[in-house]
Amino acid sequence: MQLEIFQVDAFSTEPFGGNPAAVVPLQSWLPDAVLQRIAEENNLSETAYFVPNGQSYDLRWFTPAVEVDLCGHATLASAYVLFEQLGEQAQVLRFNTRSGELRVSRGADGLLAMDFPAKQPQALDAPAGLLQALGLSQAAAVYRSDDYVVVVDDAALLDPLKPDFAALSAFDVRGIAVTAAGRGFDFVTRWFGPRVGVNEDPVTGSAHTSLAPLWAERLGKTALTCEQGGARKGQLHCEVPGNGRVIISGRAALYLRGSIFI
Known part of the structure; x- marks a missing residue:
């Protein structure tokens, strides 16, 4: 074949x-x-x-x-x-x-816009061992949706992260996102998913169905510029129109x- x-x-x-x-x-x-x-x-x-x-x-x-x-x-x-x-x-x-009907449209500017269901992460206390597994001493906030979302105050903390992937794989979530405001974007993120066989994903569009509503609320904005990745990075544009959807666009x-x- x-x-x-x-x-x-x-x-x-x-x-x-x-x-x-x-x-x-x-x-x-x-x-x-x-x-x-x-x-x-x-x-x-x-x-x-x-x-x-x-x-x-x-x-x-x-x-x-x-x-x-x-x-x-x-x-x-x-x-x-x-x-x-x-x-x-x-x-x-x-x-x-599996997540229902997803629509992707193409704009005249070459951007492809994906219409996904939004998810609202719920705040919780950091699970025991999570910050240590990430190599972080503290976090501004921790949330849960499909992933744990760990918000830190300084975007400069992201690039040096060297997580313990064996320790992270013990947490019963799809993955772990570490995210911060700044560095020329509304927010930046790294995403780790050893439990699903991906130690680090350079750009995780699906994670932004949670990240975009979270940052829209924290920043008071409905249109957000985003970057994700460690050594390899990619850029996204997210819109949170308030109708239970997130529009995630990229090239x-x-x-x-x-x-x-x-």
Whole structure:
């Protein structure tokens, strides 16, 4: 069997930036075990698969270890492949996913805008051992949604972080985001997900369904500029219109187009 594969750097204007994702278009679903093995072989934080379904597409995402409920950067990468590589003419793509229908539209300026459900993180006391595992002595606040969200007062604390990934994997959440205001953006973030097989994700679009509402409330803004990453970074624009949705926008760049032989 021969399958087409694309590797796209999402949330970047050029290759080697943002967050790489593999995208594999399918005409019908392969067995789940095969989808997981391909994702493991790709060894990227996410491999996305889509299958045409009428006027929409069914979309699924796999890390090297598990299938996940929502992935922003691989959704952006999938939309980029459809719009820019496969000749999709629609202005708005509709994806059927585990997280409901997701829509991605393309603007005249080249931005791809993803319409995702918003999540409001809930404040809580820092779980025992969390800050130590991150290498932090203190935090301004800690919240929980799909992830633990750790807010720190100084953006300069983010780049030097060297978490204990084995310790972080013991926490029963998808991942851990460490975030702060500043550094030329409304907020900046690093995201760690050893529990789902991704020690660090350069840009996690889905995490911004929680981060954007949190920072919109903290900063009193509905439109936010954002950057995520450690050594490798990407940029996003988020809008929180107050209707239970978050609009997450970014650009993408093609790195690779080839074939899988299985």
